[in-house]
Amino acid sequence: QVLILDFGGQYNQLIARRVRECNVYCEVKPYTMTLEAIKAFNPIGIIFTGGPNSVYEDASPKVDPAVFELGIPVLGICYGCQLMAHTLGGEVTAAHDDSAREYGKTVTYYNTDCKLFKGMPQEGISWMSHGDYMAKVPTGFELMAHSDACPNVAIADESRGFYGVQYHPEVNHTEHGQTMLHNFLYEVCGAKGEWTMGDYCKTAIAAIREKVGDGKVLLALSGGVDSSVCAGLLAEAIGEQLTCVFVDHGLMRKDEGDEVEEAFGKWTMNFIRVDAEERFLGKLAGISDPETKRKIIGEEFIRVFEEEAKKIGTVDFLAQGTIYPDVIESGHGDAAVIKSHHNVGGLPDYVDFKEIVEPLRQLFKDEVRQLGREVGLPEYLVMRQPFPGPGLAIRVIGDLTKAKLDTLRDADAIFREEIANAGEDKNINQYFAVLTNTRSVGVMGDGRTYDYTLALRGVTTSDFMTADWARIPYDVLDKISVRIVNEVQGINRICYDITSKPPSTIEWE
Ligand code: XMP
Numbered sequence: 001q002v003l004i005l006d007f008g009g010q011y012n013q014l015i016a017r018r019v020r021e022c023n024v025y026c027e028v029k030p031y032t033m034t035l036e037a038i039k040a041f042n043p044i045g046i047i048f049t050g051g052p053n054s055v056y057e058d059a060s061p062k063v064d065p066a067v068f069e070l071g072i073p074v075l076g077i078c079y080g081c082q083l084m085a086h087t088l089g090g091e092v093t094a095a096h097d098d099s100a101r102e103y104g105k106t107v108t109y110y111n112t113d114c115k116l117f118k119g120m121p122q123e124g125i126s127w128m129s130h131g132d133y134m135a136k137v138p139t140g141f142e143l144m145a146h147s148d149a150c151p152n153v154a155i156a157d158e159s160r161g162f163y164g165v166q167y168h169p170e171v172n173h174t175e176h177g178q179t180m181l182h183n184f185l186y187e188v189c190g191a192k193g194e195w196t197m198g199d200y201c202k203t204a205i206a207a208i209r210e211k212v213g214d215g216k217v218l219l220a221l222s223g224g225v226d227s228s229v230c231a232g233l234l235a236e237a238i239g240e241q242l243t244c245v246f247v248d249h250g251l252m253r254k255d256e257g258d259e260v261e262e263a264f265g266k267w268t269m270n271f272i273r274v275d276a277e278e279r280f281l282g283k284l285a286g287i288s289d290p291e292t293k294r295k296i297i298g299e300e301f302i303r304v305f306e307e308e309a310k311k312i313g314t315v316d317f318l319a320q321g322t323i324y325p326d327v328i329e330s331g332h333g334d335a336a337v338i339k340s341h342h343n344v345g346g347l348p349d350y351v352d353f354k355e356i357v358e359p360l361r362q363l364f365k366d367e368v369r370q371l372g373r374e375v376g377l378p379e380y381l382v383m384r385q386p387f388p389g390p391g392l393a394i395r396v397i398g399d400l401t402k403a404k405l406d407t408l409r410d411a412d413a414i415f416r417e418e419i420a421n422a423g424e425d426k427n428i429n430q431y432f433a434v435l436t437n438t439r440s441v442g443v444m445g446d447g448r449t450y451d452y453t454l455a456l457r458g459v460t461t462s463d464f465m466t467a468d469w470a471r472i473p474y475d476v477l478d479k480i481s482v483r484i485v486n487e488v489q490g491i492n493r494i495c496y497d498i499t500s501k502p503p504s505t506i507e508w509e
Contacts (some may be wrong), residue, residue: 009050048080071159215316250277251391
């Protein structure tokens with residue numbers, strides 16, 4: 001196992017994820033971890049992360065210099081590199097206005113005789129973000145990489161297994177960054193690469209059992225990937241001690257509610273499906289403003305969940321499917337509200353519980369999906385596309401009726417089926433149908449129709465913050481259009497949405 005000592009950098013969990021990608025177990029611990037605890041952890045290597053401080057300031061985070069006497073290889077990244085240099089007798093200074101201060105993509109030249117850069121090209125882009133630089137490297141260290149502006153971008157004392165890089169190998173912008181981390185783990189630390197997500201699953205289950213003991217756990221299940229994987233993992237760990245409340249608001253896609261219920265049938269937990277369709281539709285009747293719809297659904301969801309929770313009484317833990325990107329995103333409190341996102345989770349006050357459990361808190365989305373497979377959730381649930389909490393209510397534009405929802409469900413199911421048939425589901429990150437509030441004239445058989453226009457939306461995106469419209473082949477669109485107009489009553493015209501985000505958003509409301 002590898003120890004990642006956290007000095008407060010932005011990318012620390014990303015480092016952990018990259019290490020896991022190399023099939024090596026790791027844990028991120030605060031830099032204040034004692035020397036004794038480090039020894040007890042017995043890592044094969046230690047990674048010092050980046051951080052916002054300057055090592056030459058008295059108050060900046062430091063390590064016990066004895067950590068360098070343990071015979072354990074160390075990789076210092078950015079601040080971690082400077083800390084290593086500073087601690088071992090080098091000199092780090094502010095790169096005032098001279099050009100050694102670097103931010104962003106930087107052409108970097110590597111000494112590929114160095115173990116860290118083995119098998120790499122001698123030149124590549126690295127992602128820098130530092131205002132300090134190493135004016136003098138410690139005794140025993142050699143310069144292993146440089147850029148046009150900076151002579152010492154990477155340093156190493158190969159005899160002791162100490163490596164330091166000024167840039168961030170963990171971010172995608174650094175070319176061959178993963179090779180460098182792989183080299184550190186395998187060439188320097190002698191990792192065996194035997195760790196898998198299956199092991200993570202076992203560790204997570206053991207940790208849940210230890211934390212929960214014989215306590216009761218309550219989870220609000222939305223049927224999305226995160227809450228489903230969280231539920232599956234908890235069910236595997238504590239079985240009947242878990243109660244899942246699945247609020248079926250009647251705004252899900254075709255057959256989705258039944259699929260969710262079926263997927264969890266194999267566990268002996270307490271599964272409660274609340275059929276709240278009428279209740280939600282009643283509250284939403286006549287409402288056409290998107291934000292009002294969102295607020296009503298969010299509030300109603302909480303109320304239904306609360307009522308169920310009251311029936312259950314006091315529980316020891318409330319479980320939430322928070323994943324790492326949620327943890328980061330919730331840090332940006334000043335951002336403008338574009339849409340009030342409603343998520344299952346963040347409910348708290350009105351539910352009587354003592355503590356929160358969030359077993360997915362360190363994982364990225366694709367890791368969560370992998371973990372879902374490990375606990376035995378079906379592929380369609382694990383690979384489910386993002387689906388907004390307010391569901392189809394925000395994909396029926398304007399006011400909402402059960403008939404409109406059913407029309408949309410049928411059309412959306414055909415769209416998804418044909419996209420999958422064409423193998424396009426691998427290329428498109430999210431795709432769905434929207435029932436617009438516009439009716440237009442058409443002709444079917446010999447008769448005039450005056451029916452709704454359906455919009456199709458498909459986007460490619462890596463983070464859903466920005467997105468491009470997907471270039472779905474014309475013949476696939478054609479097939480979808482013909483099938484929907486023929487098979488779904490009430491639709492006589494189909495449009496494809498060709499706007500990116502920004503200026504549009506992915507959803508229409
Ligand atoms: P927008 O429409 O803001 O959507 O471009 C970005 C992504 O977020 C999803 N989305 C939601 N997810 N609760 C969610 O959990 C919501 O209320 C919600 N609204 C939008 C949307 O489907 C897209 O993936």
